[in-house]
Amino acid sequence: MNILDKIVTDKRKEVDLRKSLIPVSQLEKSVLFDYPTVSLTDKLRHSETGIIAEHKRRSPSKSVINQDLNVQDVARGYEAAGVCGMSVLTDAKYFGGGLDDLLVARAAVDIPLLRKEFIIDEYQIFEARAHGADVILLIAAILDKKKIKRFSERAQSLGLEVLLEVHNEEELHYSIMPSLDLLGVNNRNLKTFAVSLETSKKLSALIPDDFVKISESGISRVEAIQQLQPYGYQGFLIGETFMRTQNPGKAAGEFIDRMVI
Numbered sequence: 001m002n003i004l005d006k007i008v009t010d011k012r013k014e015v016d017l018r019k020s021l022i023p024v025s026q027l028e029k030s031v032l033f034d035y036p037t038v039s040l041t042d043k044l045r046h047s048e049t050g051i052i053a054e055h056k057r058r059s060p061s062k063s064v065i066n067q068d069l070n071v072q073d074v075a076r077g078y079e080a081a082g083v084c085g086m087s088v089l090t091d092a093k094y095f096g097g098g099l100d101d102l103l104v105a106r107a108a109v110d111i112p113l114l115r116k117e118f119i120i121d122e123y124q125i126f127e128a129r130a131h132g133a134d135v136i137l138l139i140a141a142i143l144d145k146k147k148i149k150r151f152s153e154r155a156q157s158l159g160l161e162v163l164l165e166v167h168n169e170e171e172l173h174y175s176i177m178p179s180l181d182l183l184g185v186n187n188r189n190l191k192t193f194a195v196s197l198e199t200s201k202k203l204s205a206l207i208p209d210d211f212v213k214i215s216e217s218g219i220s221r222v223e224a225i226q227q228l229q230p231y232g233y234q235g236f237l238i239g240e241t242f243m244r245t246q247n248p249g250k251a252a253g254e255f256i257d258r259m260v261i
C-alpha cells in the first residue's frame with residue numbers, strides 16, 4: 001500500500017466517525033457557514049508574487065517540521081507578509097493538523113484560506129465551509145471523474161472555490177471540468193516523495209488558460225518561481241520552506257521581498 005492508499009483508508013474511518021458525531025444539519029448552523037468567502041483566484045490573478053503559504057506541522061515525507069508554533073501567529077505573520085492565501089492542513093494523523101487550526105486561522109486573518117485535506121466525501125466540504133475555509137482541495141489521484149464533478153459542484157454551491165490537484169497527464173485529462181477554479185500541479189510524487197519542478201513545467205501546456213495555475217511543493221528558492229512563471233504559473237504553494245523557521249511569517253516576507261526586487 002502506498003502512502004495515499006494508507007491516508008485514504010484511514011480517512012474513510014475518520015470521516016465515518018465524524019459524520020456519526022456531527023450531522024451536516026449541525027454544520028449548516030455554524031456561524032461561519034453563511035459568511036462571505038474571499039476569492040483566492042482573484043487574489044492570484046492580481047498579484048505579482050502569488051505566494052500561498054502553508055501551515056504544516058509534519059508530513060509523511062519529512063516527519064516533524066515544526067510543532068512549536070501557534071497557528072494564530074503563523075496566520076497573522078503570513079498575512080502581514082503579503083501572501084495571497086494560506087493553506088491549512090487539517091489532517092491529524094499524517095500532518096498533525098486539525099479543523100481547529102482552520103477556525104483559529106479564520107478568526108485571525110482575512111486572506112483566503114484553503115482547507116488542505118484528503119477529501120473523499122461531500123461531508124468534508126460542509127466541514128470546510130463551517131470552519132471558515134474559502135477554498136477546498138480535490139486530489140485527482142484519489143477521486144474519479146464523477147466524484148470530482150459532484151464534489152466541485154457542491155463546493156461551488158456553498159460559495160467555496162475549488163483547487164484541483166494533479167500529478168500527471170492522465171489525471172489532467174479526466175479531471176478538467178468547468179466546476180473547477182484553480183488547477184494545481186503537485187511537484188511531489190505522492191507515491192515516492194520525489195520532488196521535481198519538471199512536473200509543473202511538463203503539464204503547464206495541457207492546462208487551459210481559463211484556469212489559474214498553481215505549482216505546489218518543493219519550492220525553496222525564488223529562482224524556482226522565476227523558472228515557473230514563464231510556464232504560466234500564477235500561484236506557488238510553499239509549506240516546509242517557511243514552516244522550518246521559527247517565524248514563518250518573517251520567512252515568507254523575506255521571500256516575497258526577494259521576489260519583487
Ligand SMILES: O=C(O)c1ccccc1NCC(=O)[C@H](O)[C@H](O)COP(=O)(O)O
Nearest residue numbers: 059060061190216217218219238239240
Ligand atoms: O508533504 C508530504 O510529505 C505529502 C505526502 C503525502 C501527501 C501529501 C503531502 N503533502 C501535501 C502537500 O501538497 C504539501 O504540503 C504542499 O504542496 C507544500 O509542500 P512543501 O512546500 O514541499 O512543504
